[in-house]
Amino acid sequence: MTAVAAIDQASKKSARKGEAVGVPVRRLGQTYDDAIPDFWFRNNAFLSMFFTGFSATLPEGEDQFIYSVRLFQKKITNPVLKAQVRAFIGQEAHHSKEHDALNETLKKRGYPLGWIENRIRKLNRLMRKHQSPQKQLAGTVCGEHITALMSDYMLGKRPELLEQMAPAMEKMWAWHAIEETEHKGVAFDVYDQLVGDRNLLRRTMMEVTFFFLILNTTHALALMRQTGQMKNWRMWREALGVLGRMGRELRADYMDFYRKDYHPWQHDNRDVLAAARKKYLGEDS
Numbered sequence: 001m002t003a004v005a006a007i008d009q010a011s012k013k014s015a016r017k018g019e020a021v022g023v024p025v026r027r028l029g030q031t032y033d034d035a036i037p038d039f040w041f042r043n044n045a046f047l048s049m050f051f052t053g054f055s056a057t058l059p060e061g062e063d064q065f066i067y068s069v070r071l072f073q074k075k076i077t078n079p080v081l082k083a084q085v086r087a088f089i090g091q092e093a094h095h096s097k098e099h100d101a102l103n104e105t106l107k108k109r110g111y112p113l114g115w116i117e118n119r120i121r122k123l124n125r126l127m128r129k130h131q132s133p134q135k136q137l138a139g140t141v142c143g144e145h146i147t148a149l150m151s152d153y154m155l156g157k158r159p160e161l162l163e164q165m166a167p168a169m170e171k172m173w174a175w176h177a178i179e180e181t182e183h184k185g186v187a188f189d190v191y192d193q194l195v196g197d198r199n200l201l202r203r204t205m206m207e208v209t210f211f212f213l214i215l216n217t218t219h220a221l222a223l224m225r226q227t228g229q230m231k232n233w234r235m236w237r238e239a240l241g242v243l244g245r246m247g248r249e250l251r252a253d254y255m256d257f258y259r260k261d262y263h264p265w266q267h268d269n270r271d272v273l274a275a276a277r278k279k280y281l282g283e284d285s
C-alpha cells in the first residue's frame with residue numbers, strides 16, 4: 001500500500017482530520033465569561049497579565065505561522081508531511097478562534113488587547129512585505145520552538161502551574177499545549193526539506209527570542225497599569241520567581257536549537273503528551 005493510500009485509509013477510520021499522522025485537529029469551543037477572575041493565574045496579577053497579553057498576540061501570531069507554511073505548501077512532496085501540514089493549519093486556526101473568544105471577553109473588561117492585536121497585525125504586514133518566504137518560515141520554526149518548550153514545561157516539567165489556573169483557562173492552555181506538542185516538528189520538517197539553511201535558522205532564533213521577550217513584557221506591563229497591583233511587592237516577587245525559574249529550567253532545551261543536527265523530536269516527550277491527552281481530553285493514546 002502506498003503512503004497516500006495508508007493515510008486515506010487511516011483517515012477514513014478516524015473521525016478527526018490529522019489523526020492518522022499524529023496531529024489530530026480538535027475544536028475546543030469553550031465559552032469565556034465572568035466566572036474567569038481577573039487574576040486567573042495563581043491569583044497573581046503579573047502572571048495573569050503576562051499570559052493574557054500572550055493570548056492577545058496569538059490569533060495574529062498563529063495567522064502568520066499558517067501564512068508562512070502555506071507559502072511552501074504546494075512544494076511539499078512527502079505525503080505524510082503534506083497531511084501533517086494540513087492538520088497543523090487546522091490546529092493553529094482553531095487556536096486562533098479559541099483565543100479570539102477569550103480575548104473578546106477580556107476586552108469587555110477594559111483590557112487594551114486591541115492595541116496588542118494591532119501591533120502584531122502591523123508586524124505581520126511588515127514581515128510579509130519585507131521578508132523572504134524562507135525568512136518568514138524560519139520565524140515560524142523559531143516561534144514553534146518557543147511554544148513547544150513552554151508547552152512541555154506546563155504539561156511535563158511543572159504541571160502544577162496549569163492546576164493553578166482558573167478551570168476554563170487550565171483546560172484551554174492544556175489543550176493548546178497538547179496540540180503545540182503534537183505539531184512541534186511540522187514547520188521544522190517543511191523548513192528542513194525545502195529551505196534547510198541552519199545559519200538563517202539560528203540567526204532568526206536570536207531575533208525571535210528578543211522580540212518574544214520584549215513584546216510580551218511590554219504588553220504585560222501595559223495591562224498591569226489598570227490592575228491596581230503595581231506596588232504589590234509580594235506579588236512581584238512571586239511572579240518573577242515563577243518566570244525566572246521557567247527561564248532557568250528551559251535554558252538547556254532552548255539552547256539545543258542552536259545545535260547543527262537539532263530536531264524538535266530529539267526532546268522526546270511522547271509520554272508527557274499521552275498523559276496530558278488522557279488527563280485533559282480523556283483520550284487514550
Ligand SMILES: [Fe+2]
Nearest residue numbers: 062092095180
Ligand atoms: Fe497554536
Ligand SMILES: [Fe+2]
Nearest residue numbers: 092144147180
Ligand atoms: Fe504551533
